[in-house]
Amino acid sequence: MHIIPVILSGGNGTRLWPLSRELSPKQFLPLLDSNETLLQSTLTRLDGLNITHPLVICNSEHRFIVAEQLREIAKSAKIILEPMGKNTAPAIAIAALLAMQHNQDAILLVLPADHSIANKPRFHEAIKKAADFAEQDFLATFGITVDRPETGYGYIKAGESLGEGAAYKVEHFIEKPNLETAKQFLEAGDHYWNSGMFMFKASQYLTELEKFAPDILTISKQAVCETVKDDDFIRLDKEVFAKCRADSIDYAVMERTTKSVVIPLDADWSDVGSWSSLWEVKHQDGNGNVLHGDVITHEVTNSYLHSEDRMLVAVGLEECIVVETADAVLVANKNKAQDVKEIVNHLKHHTRDEAINHKRVVRPWGSYETLVEGTIYKVKRIIVNPGASLSLQLHHHRSEHWIVVKGVAEVTCGERVFTLQHDQSTYIPAETKHRLYNPGTIALELIEVQTGEYLGEDDIVRFQDIYGRVG
Numbered sequence: 001m002h003i004i005p006v007i008l009s010g011g012n013g014t015r016l017w018p019l020s021r022e023l024s025p026k027q028f029l030p031l032l033d034s035n036e037t038l039l040q041s042t043l044t045r046l047d048g049l050n051i052t053h054p055l056v057i058c059n060s061e062h063r064f065i066v067a068e069q070l071r072e073i074a075k076s077a078k079i080i081l082e083p084m085g086k087n088t089a090p091a092i093a094i095a096a097l098l099a100m101q102h103n104q105d106a107i108l109l110v111l112p113a114d115h116s117i118a119n120k121p122r123f124h125e126a127i128k129k130a131a132d133f134a135e136q137d138f139l140a141t142f143g144i145t146v147d148r149p150e151t152g153y154g155y156i157k158a159g160e161s162l163g164e165g166a167a168y169k170v171e172h173f174i175e176k177p178n179l180e181t182a183k184q185f186l187e188a189g190d191h192y193w194n195s196g197m198f199m200f201k202a203s204q205y206l207t208e209l210e211k212f213a214p215d216i217l218t219i220s221k222q223a224v225c226e227t228v229k230d231d232d233f234i235r236l237d238k239e240v241f242a243k244c245r246a247d248s249i250d251y252a253v254m255e256r257t258t259k260s261v262v263i264p265l266d267a268d269w270s271d272v273g274s275w276s277s278l279w280e281v282k283h284q285d286g287n288g289n290v291l292h293g294d295v296i297t298h299e300v301t302n303s304y305l306h307s308e309d310r311m312l313v314a315v316g317l318e319e320c321i322v323v324e325t326a327d328a329v330l331v332a333n334k335n336k337a338q339d340v341k342e343i344v345n346h347l348k349h350h351t352r353d354e355a356i357n358h359k360r361v362v363r364p365w366g367s368y369e370t371l372v373e374g375t376i377y378k379v380k381r382i383i384v385n386p387g388a389s390l391s392l393q394l395h396h397h398r399s400e401h402w403i404v405v406k407g408v409a410e411v412t413c414g415e416r417v418f419t420l421q422h423d424q425s426t427y428i429p430a431e432t433k434h435r436l437y438n439p440g441t442i443a444l445e446l447i448e449v450q451t452g453e454y455l456g457e458d459d460i461v462r463f464q465d466i467y468g469r470v471g
Helices: 038-044 060-072 088-100 120-135 179-188 202-212 214-225 238-242 249-254 275-281 334-349
Strands: 003-009 055-059 078-082 107-112 139-145 155-161 168-174 191-201 228-230 233-235 260-265 290-292 295-298 304-307 312-315 320-324 329-333 360-363 366-373 377-384 392-394 398-406 409-413 416-420 425-428 434-437 444-452 461-464
Touching: 003 038, 003 088, 038 060, 055 060, 055 088, 060 078, 060 233, 060 360, 078 088, 088 107, 088 202, 088 214, 088 249, 107 120, 107 202, 120 139, 120 191, 120 260, 139 155, 139 202, 139 249, 168 249, 179 191, 191 202, 191 249, 191 260, 202 214, 202 249, 214 238, 275 304, 275 320, 275 334, 290 295, 295 304, 304 312, 312 320, 320 334, 329 334, 366 444, 377 434, 398 409, 409 425, 416 425
Parallel strands: 003 055, 003 107, 055 078, 078 233, 139 260, 290 304, 295 312, 304 320
Antiparallel strands: 107 191, 139 191, 155 168, 155 191, 168 260, 228 233, 320 329, 360 366, 366 377, 377 444, 392 434, 392 461, 398 425, 398 444, 409 416, 409 434
16 A cells, blocks of 8 residues: 655644744644644654655745755655645645656545644554545545534534444535534534545545546646656646636535545544644643743633743733734733634735744745844844855845854855854945855854845845745
8 A cells, every 4th residue: 555645734824823924834833742843743643654755735935944844854755836825625636646656556645734633543543444445445534523512623424334433424514613503513423523634545536526626637737747846846837826726625525526434533633723722732730821931920820821032921811822922922812812813814914024924034044033123224133054055146225244143154245255254244235246155064143234225135136046046
């Protein structure tokens, strides 16, 4: 049996703002009680199964974050880059087509990159059951055992049993219900939460997609034919993929096929979809609080308090969410945690950068953080990883002063190439080609002072770039 994990890593995680941002969403954050990110945990919990190297599907903007996080846990994968999000039906079609290029009988195990599953043995057991049904040309989904009347999840109604509770025919899928309906589902005992995890033959999924959404399949085939392979990256053609309509696998296939089955799963699962669900899965103290960072409390109960950059003090709170980062503070009632997405929509509508980036912005070569900003000046702290290099570039509207505070810098400025040590500096005039490279074995840290009439990040012309960003 040839099982290929397909990891869907294209979400934005807006309900976990301000930690989750568009360019650094929740799947790339270590939100659980370990040092692993959600993406890394999704991959490592598959250890022990007989599987092949996974396919990871992500936004092209996240490609270097994905590659670095895979490297950190020593996992090999092909990374499929979507030029824009089109929901899960096209993404899985792309994965199925690529998988069948190597094995016509490949079975796909489709997993979102941002879930928590605490009971690994039960999860593995459910996967093995699902694989048996996939071999019989069923399209299996994993239904989470319902233990409370939850209104934040979709539901699956189980129909005919297919052997001692191992699986059930899917009677139908149900959108997120109101509280009264959710209570009825809990009492009925034949409903499961829709986990968004699936298992099926790649060929069978494509057969069903051709029946119910042939337009998606046609464009997916065209996009695969026009892919460009760059090391571990598989780049979909932007013009072709843009023509594909967005649709979920639930709407496009699972709700319409007669071959869908649900595998019950009771493995301490959570989609970590909001601050309240994160509070539920993390360790709570004797007062029912989850505390992270430099937090001091007095008479606080059943709350989630998270500090990133400074002391956080809370007094007399109950059922609250408080999250502090370098550039934003969230204060919310825990029962309104789902509504954080409305704040993100507001920020995007007003083009606020806090919806997109953190103050510390990750780049393939390292990171930068804006320390001070005025109308004609900006001060940044730049960190360049050992052996990493920025592109050969120039700026039309700004000049830059670089001061090395740690490590060694190799600087290209015009025709000159020279080395800077700790406490040395240089000046880069506007309209001058330049490059920064770290030849050392420790991180290079420097302070950059920009001056000019325009200081936007789009004032950059790249001539050479080892990360494929030229043009």
